[in-house]
């Protein structure tokens with residue numbers, strides 16, 4: 001992918017990986033529009049980058065996506081890159097009573113349904129350009145699940161699968177479909193108040209962005225970064241070995257039948 005001269009829309013672009021992408025695209029001479037639910041975070045972030053646009057919205061709300069579409073198609077009809085980055089991670093322990101808690105399907109609503117709705121809404125605009133790019137952010141955990149975040153991993157496996165099918169369906173259109181599969185990266189992902197933090201060795205945002213922009217420039221369509229490369233290969237060749245590596249059995253599973 002040529003990394004300059006585009007109009008780029010990034011969901012969840014005011015922080016974390018989305019913020020890293022927004023900065024990197026802005027620095028390379030692209031018009032960047034960032035979205036997210038927290039207006040002040042978006043404004044504070046964009047104020048560091050002259051010309052960066054913000055739009056406050058929630059990808060799990062169809063009405064918000066329609067408002068965003070109107071804003072972008074009126075003001076930036078040359079949109080040619082959409083980055084479906086917004087996502088959340090929760091720990092879910094199915095051995096507990098009420099494992100899902102409040103807003104039980106938020107990960108599915110945001111990570112999968114939101115991404116699908118953003119894609120169907122913006123495809124007609126992307127298709128009007130001579131060449132455009134859809135970038136879906138999945139995860140290394142799409143290839144090998146981490147059992148403490150089972151719903152999150154299932155949503156990312158869904159994004160991976162969906163992205164492959166989209167790429168095939170859109171092969172004769174102007175829209176190229178890229179999957180970015182980050183490894184564990186230092187961001188606020190999974191740090192919601194009251195939630196146990198996802199403790200795993202993480203790559204810094206800066207080195208992650210260096211590798212990501214290089215991978216985007218390479219022209220490849222599926223971009224596992226860092227450890228995600230190993231998870232992609234290992235998850236295919238030796239799925240149970242890699243699953244056990246990621247999910248060591250420190251304690252035996254409880255015997256739910258009560259047998260000796």
Ligand SMILES: NC(=O)c1ccc[n+]([C@@H]2O[C@H](COP(=O)([O-])OP(=O)(O)OC[C@H]3O[C@@H](n4cnc5c(N)ncnc54)[C@H](OP(=O)(O)O)[C@@H]3O)[C@@H](O)[C@H]2O)c1
Pocket residue numbers: 011012013014015016017018035036037038039041057058059060085086087088110137138139140181182183184185186187188189190
């Ligand atoms: N960090 C990692 O280790 C890692 C690894 C693999 C994949 N990923 C993926 O990378 C993407 C970005 O994650 P991150 O690590 O940068 O997490 P993050 O630091 O928590 O950032 C997530 C961003 O998404 C926005 N967002 C969340 N829910 C939203 C919603 N309903 N509507 C609109 N925006 C929403 C957040 O802003 P608001 O809260 O203001 O809405 C925030 O800007 C996610 O898809 C994640 O699954 C991350």
